[in-house]
Amino acid sequence: MDSFHIADLFGSIAQIWNEWLGGFLATEWVNIVNKAVGALLVTAVPVVIVVFTILGERKIIGRFQDRLGPNRVGPFGIFQTIPDVVKLLTKEIITPAHVDKLLYNIAPLLSVSSVILIWAVMPFAKNIIGVDLDVGALYFVAVSSFGTLAILLAGWSSNNKYALVAAFRVVAQLVSYEVPMVLALLVPVMLAGTLKMNGIVEAQAGEVWYVVLAPVSMLIFFISSTAEVGRSPFDLLEADSEIVAGYNIEYSGMKFAMFFLGEWIHAFTICGLTATLFLGGWHGPFVDQVPLLGPIYFLIKMFVVYFIHIWIRTTMPRIRIDHLLDLNWKFLVPLSLVNLIVMMFVIKLVGDSVAKTSVLLISNVLMFVGTFMILGEVGRQARQREESMRQAEPVTAGVQG
Amino acid sequence: MLSDYELIGILAIFALALPILAIVGGSILGPRKPNRIKTDVYECGMESYGPTWVQFKVQYYIFALVFLVFDIEMVLLFPFAAAFKILPLYAVIEAAIFILILAAALVYAWKKQALEWF
Amino acid sequence: MIYAVFVLFVLMILGGGIGVVTSRNIIRAAAALILSLFGVAGLYVLLEAGFMAAVQILVYIGAIAILIIFTVMMTQRATDPTRLMFNTQWQWSLAVAVVFLLLLVYTLNLVWPFTTSAETVASTGDVTFELGRALMDPEGFVLPFEVASILLLGAMVGALAVARERHDDEEE
Numbered sequence: 001m002d003s004f005h006i007a008d009l010f011g012s013i014a015q016i017w018n019e020w021l022g023g024f025l026a027t028e029w030v031n032i033v034n035k036a037v038g039a040l041l042v043t044a045v046p047v048v049i050v051v052f053t054i055l056g057e058r059k060i061i062g063r064f065q066d067r068l069g070p071n072r073v074g075p076f077g078i079f080q081t082i083p084d085v086v087k088l089l090t091k092e093i094i095t096p097a098h099v100d101k102l103l104y105n106i107a108p109l110l111s112v113s114s115v116i117l118i119w120a121v122m123p124f125a126k127n128i129i130g131v132d133l134d135v136g137a138l139y140f141v142a143v144s145s146f147g148t149l150a151i152l153l154a155g156w157s158s159n160n161k162y163a164l165v166a167a168f169r170v171v172a173q174l175v176s177y178e179v180p181m182v183l184a185l186l187v188p189v190m191l192a193g194t195l196k197m198n199g200i201v202e203a204q205a206g207e208v209w210y211v212v213l214a215p216v217s218m219l220i221f222f223i224s225s226t227a228e229v230g231r232s233p234f235d236l237l238e239a240d241s242e243i244v245a246g247y248n249i250e251y252s253g254m255k256f257a258m259f260f261l262g263e264w265i266h267a268f269t270i271c272g273l274t275a276t277l278f279l280g281g282w283h284g285p286f287v288d289q290v291p292l293l294g295p296i297y298f299l300i301k302m303f304v305v306y307f308i309h310i311w312i313r314t315t316m317p318r319i320r321i322d323h324l325l326d327l328n329w330k331f332l333v334p335l336s337l338v339n340l341i342v343m344m345f346v347i348k349l350v351g352d353s354v355a356k357t358s359v360l361l362i363s364n365v366l367m368f369v370g371t372f373m374i375l376g377e378v379g380r381q382a383r384q385r386e387e388s389m390r391q392a393e394p395v396t397a398g399v400q401g
Numbered sequence: 402m403l404s405d406y407e408l409i410g411i412l413a414i415f416a417l418a419l420p421i422l423a424i425v426g427g428s429i430l431g432p433r434k435p436n437r438i439k440t441d442v443y444e445c446g447m448e449s450y451g452p453t454w455v456q457f458k459v460q461y462y463i464f465a466l467v468f469l470v471f472d473i474e475m476v477l478l479f480p481f482a483a484a485f486k487i488l489p490l491y492a493v494i495e496a497a498i499f500i501l502i503l504a505a506a507l508v509y510a511w512k513k514q515a516l517e518w519f
Numbered sequence: 520m521i522y523a524v525f526v527l528f529v530l531m532i533l534g535g536g537i538g539v540v541t542s543r544n545i546i547r548a549a550a551a552l553i554l555s556l557f558g559v560a561g562l563y564v565l566l567e568a569g570f571m572a573a574v575q576i577l578v579y580i581g582a583i584a585i586l587i588i589f590t591v592m593m594t595q596r597a598t599d600p601t602r603l604m605f606n607t608q609w610q611w612s613l614a615v616a617v618v619f620l621l622l623l624v625y626t627l628n629l630v631w632p633f634t635t636s637a638e639t640v641a642s643t644g645d646v647t648f649e650l651g652r653a654l655m656d657p658e659g660f661v662l663p664f665e666v667a668s669i670l671l672l673g674a675m676v677g678a679l680a681v682a683r684e685r686h687d688d689e690e691e
Contacts, residue, residue: 032407039411043419092431093424103550108424113416120412131408134645135569138479142573145581149553152588156546168457171585172464178581179471186475186482193486195479195647254427258420322518325464329507329516333471337504340478341497347485348493406564410524457593463683465589469582470675476574477654477667484651492655495665502668506675515683 009292010128042119042130046265051081053268057310064314085257093253100157107154108251108258114147115266122272123198125282125294136197137189140273141182144228147262148174154259155247167247169321173234176328177227183336184220187343188277201281209280213360216339216367218278220332222305225270227324230263231313234324268306275301335371342367463515467507474503525565531558545591553584570647 021030055078059069070077095104118140120130133139148171155167188210189195192203204210211218227234251259275281279301282294319327346363350356481488481496510516535555542548556579563572653659 035408035411038408039415042408042412043415047419089423089427089430090432091427092433093428100544100546103546105424106550109417109420112420113413116416116419117409117412120409130412131405133405133409133569135573135647138570138573138577138647142577142581145577149580149585152585153546153550156588156592168461168589172461175468175582175585176464179468179475182475183478186478189479189482190485193483194645195483253431254424257427258423325516325518329467330511333507334504337500337507341500344485344493344496348488348490403565403567406569457589459593459682459684462586462589462593463679465582465586466678466682467675469578469586470671472578472582473671474668476578477664480570480647480651480654482651483645483647484649484655488652488655491657492661495655495661499665499668502665502672506672509672509676510679513679513683515679 010125010295011291038130043116046116046119046269047261049268050261050264053306054084054264055080060307060310061314064311088254088257091253093255096159096250098159099250100159103153103157104250105255107150107157108255108262110150110153111147112258112262112265114143114150115262115269117143118269118273121197122269123201123276123281124298125291126198126202126287127291128295129198132196132198135195137185137195137200137277141178141185144266145178147266151247154251158247158250160250163247163249166249170230170247173321173324174228174230176325177224177234177332179224180220180328180332180336181224181228183333183340184217184224185277186340187214187217190343190347197276197281201276201283204280205283205287208357209278209283211278213357214278214343214364215361216335216364217343218274220336220339221277222274224328224332225274226309226312227328229266229270231267231309234319267309268302271305271309272298272302274305279305339367460518467510467516470506471503474499521565524561528558528561528565531555531561546588549584549588549591552587553580556580556584568646570650 018030018034021033025033055070058080059071059077062069070080073079073083095101121133121136121139123129123132151174152167152171155163155170158164188200191210191213192200194200194203207213275298280297281301282298284293284297287293287297342363343360346360350359477499478496481492532555535551535553535558538551539548539555542551556575560572560575560580563569563575654664655661
């Protein structure tokens with residue numbers, strides 16, 4: 001056995017494990033056992049992280065709102081999630097009458113499994129990844145797209161008018177925001193030249209992080225992935241004050257907990273994806289000599305992005321459904337198309353010259369400036385129209401206003 | 402290549418097993434006393450009358466339709482983005498023409514007011 | 520081992536297909552269709568075409584199946600069970616279909632004989648990369664690529680012309 005390096009902790013553990021298994025199993029069986037253990041770990045990691053994330057989010061939201069979060073159970077309330085889980089486990093699972101039993105029960109399963117399947121391609125370190133699929137970026141888009149189907153089935157099979165209406169609205173939102181998300185995702189793929197997630201991270205290790213080279217894409221991806229998950233300010237999915245609990249009105253107990261769990265896991269999964277695609281994933285200083293730093297950097301970046309999500313959640317009010325869809329189809333989609341075309345030309349024309357970073361950065365800044373100018377123009381025209389309408393009918397404006 | 406997907410297959414089994422186990426655990430541990438009121442349809446406390454059928458707005462369908470067209474466009478752009486580094490400049494022009502034709506489709510939908518919610 | 524997985528996927532496809540045709544509840548039929556599409560994606564994976572499998576899930580299950588479910592919900596009181604889709608002459612039509620299938624198999628076997636060994640395609644690694652290069656090559660598939668975009672434009676215009684709401688301030 002080679003010496004055990006603490007700097008390469010996971011590599012050494014893997015080596016010891018493989019040698020122990022190879023002692024009494026043939027090689028193909030070792031492979032299969034490794035794959036099963038890998039799948040188990042990939043399932044367990046998001047579930048473990050979500051336990052801390054739920055608590056962390058509640059405490060941080062509490063601080064934003066000038067109060068303490070949960071602080072009864074355990075020191076600083078760190079064990080709060082456990083009583084929550086126990087409570088949900090022991091609630092009665094009420095299945096309403098006249099639901100379509102097969103679809104009603106399948107929907108939470110599909111919803112959770114579609115999120116967990118994304119973690120198979122999340123790169124934690126150079127050698128720690130579930131499987132480095134050669135269509136990694138496309139795989140995660142495809143898998144999250146069948147989560148929307150689960151919501152539709154849930155809403156329909158609940159035999160409830162509110163659930164059905166809510167499910168339609170949710171699917172319209174989720175499906176619309178996939179377009180700018182993928183169009184913004186294409187820019188790091190273009191810069192890296194591969195769809196493999198680890199390949200994208202390694203390409204960023206070679207040059208500068210893509211947040212510097214493509215900030216417009218990062219912003220578009222950030223906004224549309226927030227809407228994909230259904231977090232505030234886009235949380236019409238479960239607007240408690242508007243449509244009760246949305247598509248999961250008729251779910252109780254553990255089935256509701258599954259939807260809930262799926263949504264929380266999805267929330268920090270896209271933070272992990274943003275960190276991988278734009279912030280350099282597991283790359284950081286000294287990560288070659290000390291590979292253990294890889295997952296640590298990745299988790300730090302993921303939680304930084306997650307903190308920004310929480311910040312936005314507690315600060316901004318909810319957006320109305322028609323504003324939501326207008327924002328997508330009339331602003332984000334044209335912006336992402338323009339971004340894609342501009343980046344295509346600029347990257348190809350600049351090539352690999354020394355000025356690459358600055359040229360890309362300048363072109364992105366110009367896109368920002370152009371966008372703000374157009375938005376300012378549109379806003380000014382809307383205000384002028386309103387002014388002229390108000391001046392044309394001074395009497396009735398008071399009556400109607 | 403194929404061996405990559407073995408892990409995904411096993412993961413799919415585990416990812417389905419996790420919620421199944423959780424729900425089975427919940428149904429074992431929880432009480433089970435259905436009565437007529439609990440299993441009734443939820444309508445903010447009122448009795449529900451009329452069939453569960455909602456007037457379906459055609460706008461939902463229009464958004465899904467526009468998304469479908471853009472979905473196929475995205476799928477055709479993925480191989481282009483993957484091979485981007487070694488493609489010469491005229492390939493970029495070809496892809497730009499592709500995107501511009503679909504931008505024209507979006508502008509058409511916008512002008513015909515198909516993207517309004519109301 | 521691979522045969523077992525292949526049989527599983529084939530069962531998904533066929534079972535889904537039978538479910539679509541024989542289901543009384545139309546949303547169950549749509550769910551059976553989705554099962555069938557998952558089976559097709561599985562077959563693409565077995566053929567080592569991971570890109571096509573992801574595209575199948577993204578486009579068919581993520582967009583077309585949703586569109587079909589929307590359409591079904593829009594045009595039908597979805598809680599009414601429909602009649603069983605069989606008519607009284609189904610035995611005869613089943614016999615005719617089986618005869619036709621055998622005829623097709625026999626004719627195809629004359630032209631492309633069945634083999635048990637597949638040709639190995641010379642794959643140089645990253646499939647998507649090769650696909651991208653082929654799509655953009657002027658001697659490759661660039662013309663179908665551009666025609667596809669015009670086709671999509673036509674599809675959008677046509678579908679909107681049929682389905683959109685007419686607002687009051689438009690002269691038709």
